[in-house]
Amino acid sequence: MLLQITNLMKRYKGNITALHGVSCSLSKGIVGIIGPNAAGKTTLLKILASLEEPTVGEISLDGLSIGKNKQILRSSIGYLPQEFGFHKCITGEAMLDYIAVLRGIYDKKIRQHAVDEVLESVHLKGVRQLNIGEYSFGMKRRLGIAQALLGKPRILILDEPMEGLDPGESIRLRGLLGEVANESLVIIATHSLTNIEFACNTLLVLRQGHMLYEGVPEKLTELADGLVWQINADFQQLEQLKTAFKIVGVQQKDGQAIVRVLSSQKPSGNAVAAKARLEEGYLALLNSEYGVNI
Amino acid sequence: MITEIMGTMRFEVGLYLKSRNFWLATFLVNICAWVAFLLAGQVMSGVAQMFIPVLLFLTAEVVTKDKREDFTEIICALPYNSSFLLIGRALAVLFWFMFLGMELLLTILLAANTALPVYGSWSACWAFMVKYFLVCINVIGITFLVASMTKNNVRLYSILFLWWLIGIFLTGNAGILFPQWMAIINFTFIHGFGGNPSEVIGVYPYEKMITAIIFSQITCSILLFIIAVIIENARRGPRKSMIKSAFLQVFPCITMILVVFFIALQNADIENKGYKDVLADSNNRVPPAAVNRSVQSNMLPAAYDLYITLDPKTHNMMVRAQVTLKKIGNTSSPIAEFTLRDYLNVQKISNVATGEVLAWKQQGPYLTVSLPQEYLAAQDLLTLEINYSGTVWEWSKDLYGQATGIVNAVDASFTCLRGGHAWYPISGRQPLYTTTDYFLPWNKEPKHIEQSLLASHIPVPFKMTVDSHEDLTLISNIELADKRRIGDLQRHKFVSKGARDVFLLAGPYEHAKVEVPGREKLVDVYHFSKHDYNLKNMAYKVRQIDYYSSLIPRINKISDGENLEREYLIFEAPRFLTYDNLMNTSNLGFIDSIAIPEAIFLTKALYSPWWSQPAGRILSEARSLNLWWPNCFSKEKGDIADGLALYMYVLYNENRYGKEFYNKAKEYWLFYNNGSDENAEMLGQRGRVVQEVFLLMDMIRQSHLGDNGVRQFLRIIHASYQGKHVIELADIVTALESMSLFDKRNVERSMEDVKYRNTINTLNQLLTSQQENRAYSNMKFKLTWDFGTQIKANIP
């Protein structure tokens, strides 16, 4: 399965360009889209979810151009936006049943089975008969994921799915998504790298509509090789370092601070080169002063 | 496709069942309906319009639900067909609304069968359901359309609110601003057939029109909905190709619907020929201006003998009228002129005595006959036999051009030939219509309104024989002498020694003779079957009539001197007989009879404290005065006849309740001022003219002549009124002079004289003032219950 995005551009009224010619090729697995705020992540996802139309550009699935034919696009995807809600007076099960109908699962038995399956996978079976108004935030998000999973779509598009979930729920969701990613393409837009680190095959970095990076996470991490330094500092030194260099991590240990610094040159005498982490590679990419580019 | 629609319906209805708002609205609607029905005393179909704002609100809630719950993004990404979703949603709303309507009706019907003073019957409920259904589909159509065009909630609610206001505006008097054909497709022409249908004859004579209206409304709503679907589809898909394909699918549907619609309309048109006839009439009519006053013939009728054959199925009537004429004076004009309605075509006129066929000419409503030579020379009495026939199917129309009621009709459901409406030849050239100008507040150019005039004759011996194949119940102001079957014909024979302006009615009547305590003769009451529980109230009217007869005896002075006391009857009149939107038949023409509107006949609320129409109670009582002053208590501003009628009514109530009543009435009219409160009325009358007349009558009563003077005055005026059908100021002056109360030569004799002079001057001013007498549109937005009990003529 291959999803090809070619030169996607989105311009709004008033000459605001949200996307500048984004192109990539995606296949099965988890794809993470990261970037600062207003990078165009949500816009890209909305275009893939058929909610918006690109000004220029092509989307093709397995060689078939589907950008123009929205119905085909919609039948292949499951989408969950960042902000969403459900009708409160309806049970979770009834809601899913309805959405299954809208997805085109007309046969009653198959529908029942599909609903059961997704409820099972998001651990909502116990509250299926409860009105959605009584669901907690985490439950609602799980329900949202459930509706996106109905009918086993080939592409799952999630906009910040982990936001608001506590770490326990996050872990469980990661497990679920990992499983789904075995069969489908899962595209996740997120701020938090930890949420995709676990299973990402492809990482896309966007900034202000431009794609800065497309590739495996490891390569992004490598970008920061040679730029990360670890210093054991006391408080005074800490202050000095703060003004002079970019601090990317502070850890308290035995009264001292272990400081990680991003710098092209060795920041101080006792600095030790450290192994880069994904966040640091990302930060290095975004800050042109490190002279890093693809 | 079905699954999607059914699935959506099931889902939506489930939502409504659980939504607090919906149950609240249901409760509200029920309360409103109950209150409305109680106030009206019956299940009124007009109440359905009251629900429009609530239904609009509910439908708007349905279409904005997704947005409010932030559900839109999820649902938009799903591969459903938005047409089916919208259809499912619209059907769910319709289903819910119809459930609401049914529930409403069932509870009302249940309650109506208890002691509640609400009359509910199947036909009233049917009318309500039809109107309610039309309201629902209109609301759904417009809401879905506006919702597809704007996604902004505030704008949606504002536009819908505006639509409702425009609707109120259009269905009021302002509707006449628009061309007449708009009436049938006007989205807000929901109350097209106005009011409740008759219990016995349904919505006659508009049955076919109802289908056309319902069909057109459904078509319009579906059209709106289809546009909404197209817009939604365009929104969801790549614009150009979606619009094209949607159009290709939808266009044939629309065409088909429109074609069927127009065919239905044509059919309705054919059935309701009255449309064309009414419009054609105006071409044939001699312009009333040409004949301002009736031109008296040199002949007077001496007797009438009519042989009528009715063929209700084809609306045809064939008459062989034998008119006996008497020469007056020495004039020897070679022609005799008659007035006969222009759709009645004369076939042959002959001299009965000799059998000679005479030459005649018919031009519009006027018939000219060349008199035979011998008659011109000597004889006194001449009997002409006039054979005529025609299709009697004449309607009155409102400003929309919509038919509101029948003028003259021969039909299987109901036949009506009104008295004084020249359905048999009346001697002389008498105008049948007059036009008045109807002013709108913003227009200098008035619209021309037609009003009917009575063409009448003096009381003469009258014989009438009516033949028909069908079994009919006939009512007339002359007595039924015989009724029998001859072969396959049914024959009615009516005979009277002295009758004027004869009318003939045929309908599904039952005849009851009501006993009145203290009176030998029983009163004839004709009512529709099962409407007999108000018969006791009829007895009450009789007591009134006896009192009024003491003021003005009802006698016909026949030409040979005999005074014939006139009997009377009471009959139940369906709506189209007494209700007339804009005055074409403001002269009902039911001489010597009291037409009680069906709504009053069958209401259980006549003496209920809830009834919002105390005016209705008064009117039902005051109807008796119609025997003296036809059409009294029926105008916005009363005229002189109304003033006199009111005075008699007050005298009656004084007789019943004591002097207190009279004093209060007098005080009211003393301080009555038209300008301050437009709606101020007493006992159903309003206007400065009524005030002046009342005070004049009181002056006469206070004079040395006292009560007798009142009686004398009334009798003089009534005598001239009977012949002229109008009271002019000169008549009042003459009457006062003849009673020596006033001298029009400018001799000031006493204070009273001055008072009389002042009153007469004021009346003169009022009657000739353009301002006072203009027919104008009053833009009142009050919600009327469409009671239909009164003849509404918006002219003073």
Add this chain to the structure above:
Amino acid sequence: MLTLELAGISKFYKAASWGLRNVSTTLTPGLFTLIGPNGSGKTTLLRLLAGILQLSAGKVLFNGQDISKDHSKYKEKLGYLPQEFGFYPEMTGRDFLYYIARLKDIPTKLYPTRVEEVAQCVGVTSFLDRRIGGWSVGLRQRLGIAQALLNDPDILILDEPMVGLDLEEKLFFWNYLSQLSKERIILLSSNILSDFITYSDGVLLLVKGELGFGGGIQELIDLMQDKVWVVEVPAEMRRELVCKWTVSGIDILNRSCRIRIVSDSIPDILGIQLTEPRLEDAYTYIVNQKDLSKKE
């Protein structure tokens, strides 16, 4: 010495529903993070400390004084940023800060200086005269912190301040808050355990209204020594393992997944190995423990 002591704080909602139960700890100047599952009482605790909710039981002592005795004095030294931070989109940043300054009873003549100061601190000076509706999420959060700083508080309470911020902005805030915390007590809540939580001087872990752990991060991690195991299994076995054991992390590889399990004793799985503990492991372990004890 600046201290904020929580002594047996409890908040009781409805019948048998404890929002918070007997939470006791002492905070000194520094940056503290409040973590825990959703519904465990994080927002309740922060609101209690911000003086918005009333205590059902227990005391909050600020520098040794019970805050309920002199509430306004406590409030003077408090800055609070709620979770749903609302503002009027038409206001400019400056107007908004003036507005809050008035609510906080700051003397009028001090407005301009204070506003400039806090704006500079958080770095929104150049945006102050633009309407807030046009600001980005990150800038708005900064404004939120700015308003909390207007009265130069000793105690800063922030409810989920990092939501909606991207990585760079988060880094900025952690750095900034860390600096502020030298002389202040800053307590914030967060749902993301990695990122830059290491900036914290300590964490409070709330589970079902009770304090599961209070102390330094390293301390917390060290608790898990010898209790964290990792094993690589085929993808199909994942579900089975998740049901049977307490899983604290899953890494998806090509046809298999790497699962981290927390357990006191070695789990009976083929190929399982001991591994260095991480913060997530400690979190999972403690949360699970509390769950189990509740069930009993």
